[in-house]
Amino acid sequence: MSANAFIPLFSRTVSRRSLYLFSGVAAAAAAATTVAATASAADNRKYYSYNNNNNNGNRRSGWGFFGGAAAAAAPVVHIAAVNKDRSFDDYQRIYNTIAEKIREEDEYDGYIGYGPILVRLGWHSSGTYDKNDNTGGSYGGTMRFKLEQSDGANNGLGNARAFMEPILKEFPWISHGDLYTLGAVCAVQELQGPKVKWRPGRVDMPEDTTPKNGRLPDAANGADYVRNFYARLNMNDREAVALTGAHCLGRTHLKNSGFDGPWGAASNSFTNEFFVNLLNEQWKLQKNKAGNMQYDSPKGYMMLETDYALVQDPAYLKIVKEFANNEGAFFKEFASCFQKLLENGIDYPKDAPTYVFKTLDEQDL
Numbered sequence: 001m002s003a004n005a006f007i008p009l010f011s012r013t014v015s016r017r018s019l020y021l022f023s024g025v026a027a028a029a030a031a032a033t034t035v036a037a038t039a040s041a042a043d044n045r046k047y048y049s050y051n052n053n054n055n056n057g058n059r060r061s062g063w064g065f066f067g068g069a070a071a072a073a074a075p076v077v078h079i080a081a082v083n084k085d086r087s088f089d090d091y092q093r094i095y096n097t098i099a100e101k102i103r104e105e106d107e108y109d110g111y112i113g114y115g116p117i118l119v120r121l122g123w124h125s126s127g128t129y130d131k132n133d134n135t136g137g138s139y140g141g142t143m144r145f146k147l148e149q150s151d152g153a154n155n156g157l158g159n160a161r162a163f164m165e166p167i168l169k170e171f172p173w174i175s176h177g178d179l180y181t182l183g184a185v186c187a188v189q190e191l192q193g194p195k196v197k198w199r200p201g202r203v204d205m206p207e208d209t210t211p212k213n214g215r216l217p218d219a220a221n222g223a224d225y226v227r228n229f230y231a232r233l234n235m236n237d238r239e240a241v242a243l244t245g246a247h248c249l250g251r252t253h254l255k256n257s258g259f260d261g262p263w264g265a266a267s268n269s270f271t272n273e274f275f276v277n278l279l280n281e282q283w284k285l286q287k288n289k290a291g292n293m294q295y296d297s298p299k300g301y302m303m304l305e306t307d308y309a310l311v312q313d314p315a316y317l318k319i320v321k322e323f324a325n326n327e328g329a330f331f332k333e334f335a336s337c338f339q340k341l342l343e344n345g346i347d348y349p350k351d352a353p354t355y356v357f358k359t360l361d362e363q364d365l
């Protein structure tokens with residue numbers, strides 16, 4: 001962005017559909033469609049206009065505030081862009097297309113299927129969020145850029161992005177952030193997990209808004225690290241435990257993470273098995289083939305050190321026991337904190353719709 005991109009302004013109406021803002025000043029105005037900038041804010045303001053390749057090539061534009069001490073300290077504001085031309089049915093159609101593809105391509109990863117890795121894609125797109133400056137998160141769809149993809153924590157997610165490619169071609173009007181989060185919600189529900197409320201409105205942002213690598217957690221750590229990390233996502237102990245319960249799905253792969261094996265038997269079914277196994281298996285910390293430490297059980301299950309931390313810390317352990325004994329309580333908590341994870345950092349206008357998708361089974365499809 002050249003210096004010419006700075007333009008003076010005092011007040012300007014910005015279409016909600018095309019808006020993203022950086023500034024505490026703008027935060028005050030975030031709920032409104034019209035953003036009136038003050039003269040001092042204008043000094044730090046930068047105007048963006050860019051091609052959004054997920055919007056049929058339509059040009060989108062928005063305001064950004066950068067530079068200057070005040071602006072640097074001010075939080076980023078991401079306002080959901082509600083597309084009035086699209087209805088619940090449009091998004092349910094995308095949900096169904098993803099769900100049918102999960103069903104059809106069931107041989108993936110030793111017949112686990114694509115569900116678990118789609119959940120991981122949605123989570124990693126969102127898990128870069130930092131509540132301190134409101135940067136990162138799912139809003140900008142920056143997982144589509146090489147920088148974010150090249151974070152070691154995202155190894156293996158190329159398969160999930162490739163899965164999504166034909167969906168993007170079929171529905172070019174959806175943003176990457178909306179697609180990746182909708183895919184995760186779809187996978188949780190189709191794998192018999194809880195209904196997760198979902199809201200559209202994420203906007204593809206330019207490459208230079210991609211968060212630096214290293215924001216996702218590292219699995220070789222204990223309870224203090226886990227608690228600290230989830231605090232950055234604005235999650236309390238109960239939410240941190242519930243989110244980790246998604247490790248009932250899928251498995252670890254040596255070639256991706258350097259860890260090996262599944263957390264349980266039902267890798268493509270969303271259950272509270274992760275908590276049951278944490279409490280009931282005989283765990284032994286040992287070095288795997290890649291030289292990394294993991295907990296293994298005689299049944300061939302595994303736990304990461306961050307997973308096992310949930311039974312070592314007394315506050316976490318209490319919640320693990322509750323979720324192991326009461327799957328309904330786990331589902332309820334997971335549904336609410338997964339929605340929160342996927343929406344972290346986004347301001348939704350009052351009239352923004354909230355959708356609860358029907359599963360294929362519920363539609364007799």
Ligand code: FMI
Pocket residue numbers: 116117119120123153156216217218219243244246247249250251252253254255256257258259304306307338
């Ligand atoms: Fe997890 N995960 N996860 N995970 N995850 C996976 C796979 C995996 C970590 C590490 C980690 C969450 C949190 C965290 C989810 C869902 C979620 C793997 C194996 C590792 C090492 C990757 C591979 O292919 O080798 C932590 C410790 C660090 C990032 C962590 O904090 C959360 C919050 C969620 C969703 C709510 C799923 C579904 C999988 C299975 C993916 C697959 O391909 O099977």
